[in-house]
Amino acid sequence: MLHAAFATALEQLPRHFERHGYDRYGTAELRGAVADWYRRRGLPTAPDHIMITNGAQHALGLLARTLLSPRDRVLIDHPTYPHAIRTFTEARARLLPVALVSSGWDTAQLDAAARAAQLAYLIPDFHNPTGMCMSPRVRRQLRLACPTVIDETMTDLALDGPKPEPFAIHMPTAVSVGSVSKSIWGGLRIGWIRAVPSLLERLAQARPTMDLGTPVVEQLATAVLLNERQAERSDALRQLRSQRDALSRALTEYLPDVQAALPAGGVTLWAAFPEPISSRLAAIAPDYGVTIAAGPRFGIGGAFERHIRLPYTLPSSQLAEAIRRLAQAQLALTRGMTGTHTPAPVV
Ligand SMILES: Cc1ncc(COP(=O)(O)O)c(C=O)c1O
Missing domain, CATH: 3.90.1150.10 (Aspartate Aminotransferase, domain 1)
Structure with missing residues (x-):
């Protein structure tokens, strides 16, 4: 599967040689394929709402660096993904943990914590580490008062039923982070951010001190894989x-x-x-x-x-x-x- 996708990517590569190969937003091919991935799942998305990153972890680092100031408070699920904890603490933010209970997410607690936070970070789809999935009812009810980053790295890995709807269907202001690491392969190092173009512009300005763009061949191959629905095997x-x-x-x-x-x-x-x-x-x-x-x-x-x-x-x-x-x-x-x-x- 990867071999065939990379063979197609190499065929497409020459058309990129006219440009220098540095692109902070990603190739048109992959931004289009990711936008289609959202559209197929019921969330209209234009390619200019997508920035390609070197995995979801890079996306989180970029968002933390751009959106947080020292001593800001970040609402997190508790437990949560360890590298997110480190990303936010290294941005010198303070963490506001909201317990995930056996029945899942507590909307009243989340709403209250969000009023005291500058940013929320949630993993509603097959949460790492608990594997829980936020119910459609909670998704509809949540109205967080602070900017909210939604990590959808696990979305494609629905084992017992249909995939959850994209979170931004219910919260259009949510910034979504995605990845093919779990659904295809972590070694591709391809992820993305779905956000309004004005935020993507701020991220693009912040990006060069971390990196100058995502490798083009990997992007072209990932676009092939997403278009062929290989993330949903x-x-x-x-x-x-x-x-x-x-x-x-x-x-x-x-x-x-x-x-x-x-x-x-x-x-x-x-x-x-x-x-x-x-x-x-x-x-x-x-x-x-x-x-x-x-x-x-x-x-x-x-x-x-x-x-x-x-x-x-x-x-x-x-x-x-x-x-x-x-x-x-x-x-x-x-x-x-x-x-x-x-x-x-x-x-
Ligand atoms: C919830 C969550 N977010 C982000 C990541 C990082 O993903 P990527 O490999 O795309 O950087 C992981 C990896 O395990 C994860 O579990």
């Missing part, structure tokens, strides 16, 4: 679904005290242990050949010490083996052993 989703189910079964078998709701999409399951052992478990698990990210990485103030994020991106047999080994690591902890490993990098 039912075979890939079927495989991911069966891996999720295998992981869930392995938890029931090897770690029966652990609670984990089955996520409706995304790539991770948020497992809760009866005891606050997450950091110690993450430190000892490599001794058993398993690398995991401890719960506190996904929050602030040392929260989530009972939680572990478990990605189901490996083949089912490896997932079952990993959980068997994790159970051995947990047993070792109860026998007083400790691990010495430093935290694993989180994606």
Whole structure:
């Protein structure tokens, strides 16, 4: 699939040689393909509402740098994506965490927090790390008083039903961040921002100190892949679904005290242990050949010490083996052993 897309991209490349190849907004081909991706899902979008970035993470960095001043408050889901936490704290913002409860997002809490915030950052589609998806009712109800960034990196990974509607259908002022990292491949390093052209202009002005544009061949290949609907492959989703189910079964078998709701999409399951052992478990698990990210990485103030994020991106047999080994690591902890490993990098 990638080979064919890159072959087409190389054929198209010469028409870009008339220009120098630096473009802060992205190629017309990919901006058009991303706009179509929104349009197909019911959100009219023009190519000039899209800026192509080097992945969603780059988009978040660019938005933080452009929209935030030191000591601004940023509303976040709690837990949330760890690199977003770092992005906002490195912009010297203060975080306003709003707890994600077992039923999902609490609109009253979010509305109240947004009144005290300069920016909100939410992951409503198959949230990282919990896998939760915001209900259509909550989407319709939310009226946040501050500018809102919506991370739609996981949108295409709906495992049990249709994909959620683009958030901006309900909140037209929302700035949306997207990516093909989860739906196609992270190595493409292609993401985007959907926003009004005046904001994209501010972002384009801020961009050169970080980078001068996104590689053209990768953009052309991604446009081919999006136009061919390769971000919506039912075979890939079927495989991911069966891996999720295998992981869930392995938890029931090897770690029966652990609670984990089955996520409706995304790539991770948020497992809760009866005891606050997450950091110690993450430190000892490599001794058993398993690398995991401890719960506190996904929050602030040392929260989530009972939680572990478990990605189901490996083949089912490896997932079952990993959980068997994790159970051995947990047993070792109860026998007083400790691990010495430093935290694993989180994606
Ligand atoms: C919620 C969320 N946002 C952004 C990213 C970064 O995505 P990208 O690879 O497009 O930079 C990730 C990666 O895991 C993620 O989970």
